[in-house]
Amino acid sequence: MTEPLLTLSGVHTHIGEYHILQGVDLVVPRGGISVLLGRNGAGKTTTLRTIMGMWQASAGQVMFDGQDIAGRKTPDIARAGIAYVPESMAVFSDLTVRENLYLAARNGPLDTARLEWIFGFFPALKKFWNYPAGNLSGGQKQMVAIARAIVEPRKLLLVDEPTKGLAPAIIRNLIDAFREVKENFTTVLLVEQNFNVVKTLGDTVAVMDDGRIVHAGPMAELAGDSALQQQLLGLSLDAHQ
Amino acid sequence: MNDTALPAVQRDLAPHLLVPALVLAMLPLVGSFPTWVTLTVAGLAMGMMIFIMASGLTLVFGLMNVLNFGHGAFVSVGAFAATLVLLPMHGWMEADSLLLNLGALGLAIVVAMAVTALLGWAFERVIIMPVYGQHLKQILITMGGMIVAEQLIGVIWGPEQIALPLPTTLRGAIIVGDAAIEKYRLVAVVVGLLVYLGMFLTLNRTKVGLLIRAGVENGEMVEALGYRIRRLFVAVFAVGSALAGLGGVMWGLYKETLSAAMGSEVMVMVFVTVIIGGLGSVSGCFTGALLMALVANYAGFLAPKLALVSNIVLMMAVLLWRPAGLARK
Numbered sequence: 154m155t156e157p158l159l160t161l162s163g164v165h166t167h168i169g170e171y172h173i174l175q176g177v178d179l180v181v182p183r184g185g186i187s188v189l190l191g192r193n194g195a196g197k198t199t200t201l202r203t204i205m206g207m208w209q210a211s212a213g214q215v216m217f218d219g220q221d222i223a224g225r226k227t228p229d230i231a232r233a234g235i236a237y238v239p240e241s242m243a244v245f246s247d248l249t250v251r252e253n254l255y256l257a258a259r260n261g262p263l264d265t266a267r268l269e270w271i272f273g274f275f276p277a278l279k280k281f282w283n284y285p286a287g288n289l290s291g292g293q294k295q296m297v298a299i300a301r302a303i304v305e306p307r308k309l310l311l312v313d314e315p316t317k318g319l320a321p322a323i324i325r326n327l328i329d330a331f332r333e334v335k336e337n338f339t340t341v342l343l344v345e346q347n348f349n350v351v352k353t354l355g356d357t358v359a360v361m362d363d364g365r366i367v368h369a370g371p372m373a374e375l376a377g378d379s380a381l382q383q384q385l386l387g388l389s390l391d392a393h394q
Numbered sequence: 395m396n397d398t399a400l401p402a403v404q405r406d407l408a409p410h411l412l413v414p415a416l417v418l419a420m421l422p423l424v425g426s427f428p429t430w431v432t433l434t435v436a437g438l439a440m441g442m443m444i445f446i447m448a449s450g451l452t453l454v455f456g457l458m459n460v461l462n463f464g465h466g467a468f469v470s471v472g473a474f475a476a477t478l479v480l481l482p483m484h485g486w487m488e489a490d491s492l493l494l495n496l497g498a499l500g501l502a503i504v505v506a507m508a509v510t511a512l513l514g515w516a517f518e519r520v521i522i523m524p525v526y527g528q529h530l531k532q533i534l535i536t537m538g539g540m541i542v543a544e545q546l547i548g549v550i551w552g553p554e555q556i557a558l559p560l561p562t563t564l565r566g567a568i569i570v571g572d573a574a575i576e577k578y579r580l581v582a583v584v585v586g587l588l589v590y591l592g593m594f595l596t597l598n599r600t601k602v603g604l605l606i607r608a609g610v611e612n613g614e615m616v617e618a619l620g621y622r623i624r625r626l627f628v629a630v631f632a633v634g635s636a637l638a639g640l641g642g643v644m645w646g647l648y649k650e651t652l653s654a655a656m657g658s659e660v661m662v663m664v665f666v667t668v669i670i671g672g673l674g675s676v677s678g679c680f681t682g683a684l685l686m687a688l689v690a691n692y693a694g695f696l697a698p699k700l701a702l703v704s705n706i707v708l709m710m711a712v713l714l715w716r717p718a719g720l721a722r723k
Contacts (some may be wrong), residue, residue: 205618231620243615245608256604259620301619 155182157216158309158340159204164213164223166196166203173199175364176213181309181357186331186341188351188372190386191361197344198240200361201311204342205237206230218308232259234308238315240344242298246287250278250297253286257301264305270337271300274330292323299327303334310334313344328354348386352376360385409720410677413684420692431573433691439579441687442586443648445680447641447660448667449593450634456610456674458627460522461529464536465638465664466657467517467543468510472639473558473646473656474551475509476502480558487561495561499647506643507636514635518628540658547654556652582644589637593676606630610674666705670712672719681720682712 159181166174174196181187191197202208204215206227215223222230231237245253255263272279275296281289286297295315302310312331316324331341331354345351351358355372368375368385375381417434424430451465479502480487486498521539525531559565560578567574597603605626609616613623638657645660646652667686671678689708694701712720 207614207618226622227614227617228620228622231618237618239615239618243612243618245611245615247607247611248604252604256601256608256616257619 155184157181158183158218159342160216161200161204162214162216164203164215165211166199166208167211168199168208173364174203177364178366179359180369181340181342183340184338185356186335186343186354187357187359188355189342189344189359189361190346190348192346195361196364197361198313201237201313201344204311205235236302236307236310238298238302238310238312240313240317242294244286244294244297244301246285248286249283250286251282253297253301254304257304260305267304271303274326274333275300292319295319295323295327299330303339307339310339310341312341314346315343316345316347316350324350348382409681413681413688416685416688423696424692428571428573429695431570432575433695434688435575435579435583437688437691438684439582440691441684442582443641443644444660444663444667444687445586445683446589446644447638448664448679448683449589449676450637451664452668452671452674452676452679453606453630454634455668457606457613457630460526461532462522462536463533463661464517464540464543466661467540468514468635468638469642469645469657469660470547470654471513471543472506472510472642473652474547475639476506476643476646477551477556477558477652479505490562492563495563499561503640503643506639510639511632511636514632515628517635518631522631544654544658558646558650558652560647560650578647582648585644589640590680597676663705666709670709670719672721675719675721678719678721
């Protein structure tokens with residue numbers, strides 16, 4: 154078994170009076186693509202935001218690369234080597250594509266070789282380099298958001314529902330990009346609702362329901378077991394047939 | 395791969411064209427060219443001073459989502475802090491030398507901005523920080539802060555108005571053709587343009603500026619990129635306060651008298667400017683300030699009774715056209 158890069162143990166998160174995460178246990182192995190599945194409202198986004206420190210865990214441990222990061226502030230967690238792409242993408246629309254990426258390069262100027270690597274799977278970014286990000290299409294904004302997250306080497310990339318509302322061609326482009334990112338030694342934790350998109354991409358999978366992990370294991374195991382898919386993801390599967 | 399054609403870069407020129415359009419449209423209405431020149435320069439000068447006072451507030455609104463009704467305190471404190479330099483250096487102020495006049499004025503501005511930046515830093519730490527995200531409390535506590543500041547000015551400098559005459563070489567007017575243009579108004583225009591240029595370059599050409607613009611749009615994402623936005627908040631608040639202090643010095647010299655309430659008196663104009671411009675937009679604030687001052691000046695000449703409500707009418711018109719302000723389509 155590969156050594157875990159991120160481990161959540163008994164994590165609880167409250168948002169106001171709501172108890173969203175109710176003891177999440179999740180292991181993300183180093184160097185692979187882990188997928189977090191679940192229906193709407195299961196707690197997937199809250200899990201990512203809790204890892205990033207945007208919502209503080211009220212109990213439990215979040216171990217990242219040997220350190221407990223629960224309770225740390227978001228900038229410190231980012232500086233520890235975690236990049237985050239939210240569901241909304243959150244590109245800075247008043248800034249150009251270049252400026253969006255330049256801001257994410259904390260350690261100095263943009264690395265030309267790395268940029269060329271990114272342009273290899275997102276050529277649209279080179280084309281729209283000096284255009285305001287707000288003028289781009291949804292798929293192109295998603296490319297900006299992912300490129301911004303990996304413009305410098307990071308240990309872990311958290312991505313929240315990257316394919317939502319995008320055309321199939323763009324989704325295939327994103328899948329190729331995630332494979333490239335994995336080849337470049339970045340671990341990926343991908344939240345997704347569409348099982349068909351990630352079943353060939355993920356190495357491991359966890360399924361959430363009602364703020365808990367209800368299944369975890371190799372992706373191949375879930376992909377090869379229709380009955381288990383139906384049991385865990387019935388409605389989600391139907392929605393994406 | 396999505397291989398669509400290059401999207402056109404949308405340049406929103408309409409707000410920038412409003413000021414020249416207004417100025418040109420007023421020429422036939424005013425009738426006399428020299429009068430039009432005088433009114434226009436007076437409006438531009440007043441607009442620049444309002445912009446200097448309002449620019450910090452718009453960034454504080456946009457970046458920190460803070461309703462600082464105490465911003466006027468920094469205007470008053472800046473003006474009074476300048477007297478710490480200008481009154482003892484009255485010899486330089488009254489000398490018939492532009493160099494000595496500007497030397498005293500420059501030193502006063504540095505002191506005023508340093509004092510208000512320091513006060514802004516303390517104000518953010520003590521008064522603003524406990525009420526982040528609570529707008530009603532922000533309004534109450536910052537208004538309270540302004541009242542306390544005004545009373546403290548009265549305690550330190552006394553309750554009477556203080557005369558603050560212009561330096562000798564900046565008094566009077568220069569005559570261009572048949573138009574009289576007050577020298578100090580030209581200074582105000584130059585200072586306002588320099589402040590705008592400085593802010594424009596900072597916001598567009600530096601990483602700190604990009605962080606501020608990004609923070610105005612989505613502070614949480616800026617933090618997720620690894621930047622401590624709280625530190626940026628404090629720095630922006632202090633710089634915004636310092637700009638209000640600079641505006642206070644300029645406004646005090648324009649009026650040639652200082653009172654503790656001068657800050658709260660200009661706050662209506664400052665808030666209208668920030669709203670017209672669009673919260674968080676420096677270029678919108680710049681255009682908004684110029685528009686408001688020019689409209690007030692022209693209205694004061696053409697229809698004096700209308701001048702009383704010109705600010706509000708302008709704000710209504712702009713918000714009907716662009717509900718989020720000039721800079722936000």
